[in-house]
Amino acid sequence: MLKRISTLALFLIITIAVFAQAPERNVSVSEKMATPDSLLNKKLNSFYFNDSLNRIRLFAWNVSSYTNIPTRIKLDTGQRNVQRVYPFYEMDNVGAVYLGNIGSATVNLDFFKNVAKTPFFFQNVYTPFLSTPDDVKFYNTKVPYSRVRYVTAGNRTNAEEIFGLTLAQNVSPSLSFGINYDRWGTKGMYKRQRSKTKDFSAYASYLGKKYTAYAGYIYNLADVQENGGVADEKEIRDTVIKPEYINIKLRNASNIVRNNTFFLSQTYGVQLSNSENFTKNGIYSGPLLLVGMYSKYATYHRIYKDDMSEVDQIKYYNNFYIDPKISYDSTRLREIDNRFYAQIRPYTDNSLLNLFGGGIGYQNLKYYMFNFRDYLYGNKSTTNYNAYVYGYASGKFRKYIDWNAFGKLVLAGYNSGDIDTKGTASFSIYPWEKEVKLVGEFKFKTETPDFYISNFFSNHFKWNNNFERVVDTRVELKLDIPFLDLEIGARQAVVDGYIYFAKDTLPKQAGSVISVTSAYLKKNLAIGHLHLDGQVLFQKSSKKDILPLPAIAANVAVYYQFNIVKNVLKSQLGVDVKYNSAYYTYAYNPAVGQFHLQNVRKVGNYPWMDAFANFKWKRAALFFKVTNIGKDYVGDYDYFSALGYPRVPIQLQYGLTWSFYD
Template structure:
């Protein structure tokens, strides 16, 4: 999880980002009690008057700097019908077909690059991190319960979420979030169960800010290796999907993550505070801070040789196609069963200062500087350990420095820049540099914003792409540092719900997983270009929303991308009963052109670039009815309605992994504010 990404500024929403929204309600009136001391209000410099006036609001913290980023509390119908988390942004992901399984964004610019514990990268959308786990400020205790289920009981899909947030004082509060999702699997050996838990405590005072939290992520997956032959999906219709043969019958992956973190900052005003200074946001100040984060990851992969499909003596036939080779070519340590275990931990300590020369909204609002030390520990069962029986850790440390500057001129111009460099230790000479600027003009108070971003990165490849030892794969690589130069330009017009963007990246020494499912490095430059457009039309209650992404890669063997990816959402939203019941009836569609889409290997837990078969060209359609009845949201949905609509059943997005068949879903989300 890239350290430099932890340094994000509060910039305008990303491509396809949802608008910031919260549910507002009137404050309860209370009689003045002169015998009780009035509670101290929320005076934190992080929040302006418009945010403080809201009944409930949420934000994410930055573990490297004294910054936060506002986020929204999900209480409206905006994208309630999209129940898979990796499909909520932009044009969505390619995925294995079921909830809880790995996925990878269709858009190259959205693809995560985990520098730590790379095996968790395909599961990015399910994971809580200190930067993605939200904190809350609520006038009344907030509780949200959500439940979505689909399919018959024997292969049911479930998505359960629980949130409780409560403030002890206007400045101090805590929150607990619990999320579990998964499926028993429509197809054989497809069961998943992902469970995420986050506990956070926050204090946002006038001078002192403090956060502490604990996160637990666990993901359990049966791995079926994909269908034995696509013909079982495309050539013959099986009424009972569990009769379709898959490559693996008893393979499993289990990932567990524990994260502890704490963040502290103290502000020192550079002039004396007066009664007119409600917060320190408007006075020159210096903030000093410290953050600590400990992450541990463990992954165990198991399988047996007897649980794999093997070729028949007579070969395959049209009635019973079979593979020509076993799923795994090598069995290095044990010829009958595998139990591969990998472990990684990282302890991060950071000290930082932030200078606020005038006020936080000045042309030079804040100037940041910090130092950090990361201590890494890696464990895996290697060949020498097999002989000695003693598994020793690999220990590495990195010392880095970083800085940033941020400012704005009224509502017309915002800018920032940031830099991170590793002078000593592991990942020595890694570098990240970035500059952003946004110019806004207003036409009758309607904003139009032009944003430019330039970045350069130089990174040591992931430890696991260089060294890996397992029953099926062993590699020892000495890769050069990867580099990327990226230019982004974005034009947004929120009033007319329109957005356009252009991206250009030049990649050097790109590390990728090739057709043999093993990491390789391209020693030539690869260029990736993207053009994105979003336009939402509204005619009364009728909404016609469109997102389209065009992409070009100069080397599809290194960076495969579809030429066209699109997402449409057409719906009619109206008040069935004014201020009581609101309805939303619509259809969602997703499509991408054919390309050499990714394969997935369970033993490495990674997507790889394959050249055997082009995949795509299949439209996925969902229809739904969503309702908001007071504080309850209700969903009725038919997913994959388009099955058998277009005279093709090539519904694959990853090689040999079919998407789920047509299924009916029902769900509720209920919010309590007392």
């Protein structure tokens, strides 16, 4: 413990020395982020950003890989919910089913948040810990910017650590570089629970008057020991055996999933009007023609290993197709994706039709997995391709209406005939000069099942399926009232041909339509110094035996907020409560790396409570947290997440986040 605290202190001293920040006087947030006049001589001049951003010291955005259109994202500089350090709790979520150790496989409790982010089927269980080109955060800053985060818990034998680092620097108003790095790791409270998960991205961006470009590299890693869960849940639920002495099902198994991605996006703009009415402070905002391209090269690799030869290894797998003792299952995917597109801004940014465009693309996918024929013919891969077209449009009317639409059709290849469409519209009114927004969203998607869902061979599992195309229709309506910190939403999904992993861990396709109905409430209620901040989710599946979901899930913080030193040191003291109703949660199989159905027992109805203390000093946020404080007071010790996978019984966790931009 002392060694880690000393390491953290040394790291902070070095970081402060490199990115030293000047003493901070008592000023407003907007004044802190404003740029001194001395820096305004160097202006950003880009058709994607308006002139008002030249007075902001630092801003960030994501970029759509289909349109190259940036979307501003909010910078987190406060202390609100800083104690929520697991990604599936901190990313506006009610939680997830996971294996009890940070960095392990997960599936969200909220059905609508389970979205495949990559084309590699085996990587998507690690979605909260990975990033894609659409997730990379780009920064434009007048001064060097850095943000560090360090979180630790447990002792030397079962330590859990989270580390994050962001560095951003502008060489000129147009040219910037940066890196984002996050690492989640633990030695594990239980046997064979070590995990090491990493997400690294480096980028360069250029925002010119006519030319815009983004280039980047992404590395994702999930290196996780697999223990198959505890051998007997009663050793946790009915006894007080220490975690390190509890028996597990697998003694020597692991999963490693790696991903390397390179991407490049370029756009060139041509002005369609010479009128001075469209130019303000040197930035053009009138009719515009944009042409561009996007290229991506990515490799994905998964290795599952186990050794079942130990004498005291219990029987876990029923089948051994290659070797009765040792497994080494390797699956790979190489992806090349190129797109060319054109866009037209017929009027101005504030027009009811402010952009429309489209493009063509070609995706090449090369798959590999071992098969017995490799002994005769060598390693043989399978190559698929997709040729597709897509289009999009957007517009707004003053501050009252905002809409956008996207559609994609695969013309030829493995996914020929697949359709992906999405439309969103928002309507705002301003009673008492404060915004109230109603947002509606519609999605329709038809998708050919993934290659590895259709074909798979390994030591313990094999299948060859001919599933029908999945048809997924979704509708969402939400009411957002920012000045009340309130959001209410309702969602409906209808899925025909839903694919799932059955109790035998083999993929199956539902023979009838499945519907999911969901409603949620998000609210930050403040009564004086007392705050209630969180969200509650209600959802119902029409086929609980195929798509099990908790009827209720909640992630709520109750805390008392006050100033220890006015305008200098703020504090929050409170309790985090996470809860989901009992249901037949998923089991997990390491050899396939997927969650599957089970009917052994229901899991849930356990209020998980964490006591925390948060402190905010200037740009530093510090927290201390004791997890699962209700362990001895809320009935039996049924704090499982997936079947056979308990969460941490009780633990002290603390961490620090510090931003520097002076």
